[in-house]
Amino acid sequence: MKKKSYKTIHQNILTWYKQHGRVTLPWRNTTSAYEIYLSEIMLQQTQVKTVLERFYFPFLKRFPTFKDVASAPIDDVLKAWEGLGYYTRARNLHKTAQVTQGILPSSAEKLEELSGIGKSTAHAVACFAFNEALPILDANVKRILYRFFSLKKCTTKELWAYAYKLFDKDNAYIYNQTMMDIGSIICTHKNPNCTVCPFESGCQGKSNPLLYPEKKAKKTKPTRKHYMVIYHQNKKYALRQNESKLLGGLWGFEQHETFDITSKNITQLGVFTHHYTHFRLDANVLLIPKESVHKSYFTLDEIEELALSGADRKALSILKTYLR
Ligand code: SF4
Structure with missing residues (x-):
């Protein structure tokens, strides 16, 4: 590739940034590598407006330093990430905090060795926090x-x-x-x-x-039809911690592709649709009295303290409407 001079464009960029650059963004007004890195990770799949208005400040309030992330249980990090989606980001953030003991390395080369930090993110953090x-x-x-x-x-x-x-x-x-x-x-x-x-x-x-x-060519998203099953006993509801790659660590109700809904003990609470990146979920929410295999039952207040996926939040909302 022949090297060409872009002197005029570089000059135009400097002028443009001075006049129009989004210089008030909080991650542009800090020298904290953690705060810059957090913004880069949050912004990977989410718009600036959403990160700014709903997630960045509450996360920093809950975890003011990267060492606070390192010493927190993953459940707490996932709870602070709830609603932001793409939870692998939160799991990698937590892993990186623990591996580095809360101190990020200062070169792109070392940053790129950490979980969830690709070449572009490593370059961004190295450039914005360490002037590389x-x-x-x-x-x-x-x-x-x-x-x-x-x-x-x-x-x-x-x-x-x-x-x-x-x-x-x-x-x-x-x-x-x-x-x-x-x-x-x-x-x-x-x-x-x-x-x-x-x-x-x-x-x-x-x-x-x-x-x-x-x-x-645009691919059409496949639809998955699932039953979301809420087992209950004594005003407590069964949830289990997800182990899938997509939602690992989050709590949720049981899901089944097929389910016998003819039993007279089943209450059909309602249906909803939830969109994931690669598929659409059509869910039918069922309420069923306790089954012995379920161990973890929570009150509605206790469920509020858990990190739930967007789909499980929708199922919970349907349950709450039914209980009102
Ligand atoms: S907005 Fe700028 S970079 Fe994009 S196509 Fe137009 S001139 Fe090119």
């Missing part, structure tokens, strides 16, 4: 690169080469923050606003940005 001059490559940055270089298809390795090519190593912090800002507010999926973009002068895709990257 490295480019990032999250989903927003990828979209900018595809368009800037008018690329239809690219491997991750090739995209990294483009990321380094356009990178301003002399102003790494501002460059990376601007990439994040432009990707989320200007070079958006559906409505790129090229006229106000600092990359515009060199952008090869600006005449038709939506051509890049080439769209993949």
Whole structure:
């Protein structure tokens, strides 16, 4: 790949960031590697607005330092993560806190060895917390690169080469923050606003940005039909801790693909739909008197203290409506 000078664009970026950069974001106003890393992990699958308004501050209030995360039980970390989804992130955060004893390493190379920290996150934390001059490559940055270089298809390795090519190593912090800002507010999926973009002068895709990257055929999500079974005794309800990769560590009601609902002891409470990334769950919620195999029964107040998945929260809400 031939190296080209992007001096004008780099200058435009500095000017743009000064005028429009989201400089008030709390993770841009701290030198704490933990707070920066936490924001990077939360923002991996969640929008800035949601993280800012609902999760970032309560999490830091509950765990002011990374050592607090390390010494907490995983159940407490999952509870603070409840509603944010993609719970592997919380489990990896906890594991990383324990492995590092609450002190993050200061180089991208060492950060990348930790659970749940990929190359781009390692570069972001190393750049924002420890001033290491490295480019990032999250989903927003990828979209900018595809368009800037008018690329239809690219491997991750090739995209990294483009990321380094356009990178301003002399102003790494501002460059990376601007990439994040432009990707989320200007070079958006559906409505790129090229006229106000600092990359515009060199952008090869600006005449038709939506051509890049080439769209993949949309897959329809499969539907899983499950029975959610709530066993009860003496105003207590049975839950078990999930062991699946998707929801490991979270508490939930029993789920079955098939269930004999003809028994006269069964109360059908209602149905709901819940969307996961890769499938849609259609659930039929049943209430059934205690079965001997269930060991963990909780009152409604006790359930509030547990970390539940979004689907289990919906089932709980249906149960509460029934009990009212
Ligand atoms: S000029 Fe347009 S297509 Fe190019 S990076 Fe900016 S917003 Fe995206």
